[in-house]
Amino acid sequence: MRHCGTQLLQTGRLVLRRFTIDDSEMMFGNWAGDPEVTRYLRWNAHRSWAETAEYLNLVAQQYPNPEFYDWGIEVRATGVLIGSISIGKGQLDTGWPRACDRLGLPWEVGYCLGRKWWNQGYATEALCAVRDFWFGTAKGQWLTCCHAFENVASAAVMQKAGFTYHHDAVHRRFDGTEVPVRVYFLLRNQVELPR
Numbered sequence: 729m730r731h732c733g734t735q736l737l738q739t740g741r742l743v744l745r746r747f748t749i750d751d752s753e754m755m756f757g758n759w760a761g762d763p764e765v766t767r768y769l770r771w772n773a774h775r776s777w778a779e780t781a782e783y784l785n786l787v788a789q790q791y792p793n794p795e796f797y798d799w800g801i802e803v804r805a806t807g808v809l810i811g812s813i814s815i816g817k818g819q820l821d822t823g824w825p826r827a828c829d830r831l832g833l834p835w836e837v838g839y840c841l842g843r844k845w846w847n848q849g850y851a852t853e854a855l856c857a858v859r860d861f862w863f864g865t866a867k868g869q870w871l872t873c874c875h876a877f878e879n880v881a882s883a884a885v886m887q888k889a890g891f892t893y894h895h896d897a898v899h900r901r902f903d904g905t906e907v908p909v910r911v912y913f914l915l916r917n918q919v920e921l922p923r
């Protein structure tokens with residue numbers, strides 16, 4: 729791997745960029761304060777933009793770390809921040825076969841968008857950009873992601889970006905609640921993974 733941190737990425741309609749503390753109001757108003765957006769996520773909706781600001785302060789402290797990946801998703805045409813996409817370290821003891829050990833840790837990508845911007849292809853566009861960055865620039869061996877059973881929109885996004893379903897697992901939200909999820913992967917060199 730060649731970890732290089734959260735780098736600026738551009739697609740046809742989007743800019744994927746680092747957050748700044750000035751994004752607190754847009755992040756809170758556009759998605760982080762909406763329980764419908766966080767319904768299937770590990771974290772609960774923020775109760776105020778101050779809580780969002782606190783989160784963005786922590787994010788700012790982590791950007792110098794080359795293994796920290798957290799992008800704000802901005803629409804190029806309007807400059808509006810509509811969501812986020814991040815990659816974090818997953819764990820190998822969560823249903824992956826031993827044959828995966830040689831691939832290293834299963835880094836996991838996650839994303840969310842404000843409701844106003846759903847079903848316009850934005851999440852797929854962002855995920856494809858991050859996927860290409862991961863394999864092209866960061867030289868990742870593989871990338872994983874998962875969605876709650878009922879989250880069919882997220883399943884569609886993963887499949888459109890080329891990810892393959894591998895197994896079911898149970899994840900814990902930050903408040904301790906368990907959520908059954910479907911786990912997907914994508915390999916740098918597309919070969920079959922054992923189950």
Ligand SMILES: CC(C)(COP(=O)(O)OP(=O)(O)OC[C@H]1O[C@@H](n2cnc3c(N)ncnc32)[C@H](O)[C@@H]1OP(=O)(O)O)[C@@H](O)C(=O)NCCC(=O)NCCS
Pocket residue numbers: 764765766768769838839840841842845846847848849850851852853874875876879880881882884885
């Ligand atoms: C999941 C999420 C990121 C999708 O973002 P998006 O920009 O709407 O995704 P896209 O437009 O790229 O693709 C959505 C796909 O889901 C499909 N879809 C949406 N709702 C659906 C439903 N109820 N049933 C079946 N398919 C559905 C759309 O038709 C589209 O597929 P298509 O292009 O084949 O028609 C967005 O809904 C979201 O932020 N949800 C809340 C946070 C979240 O759940 N994040 C993912 C955690 S794993």
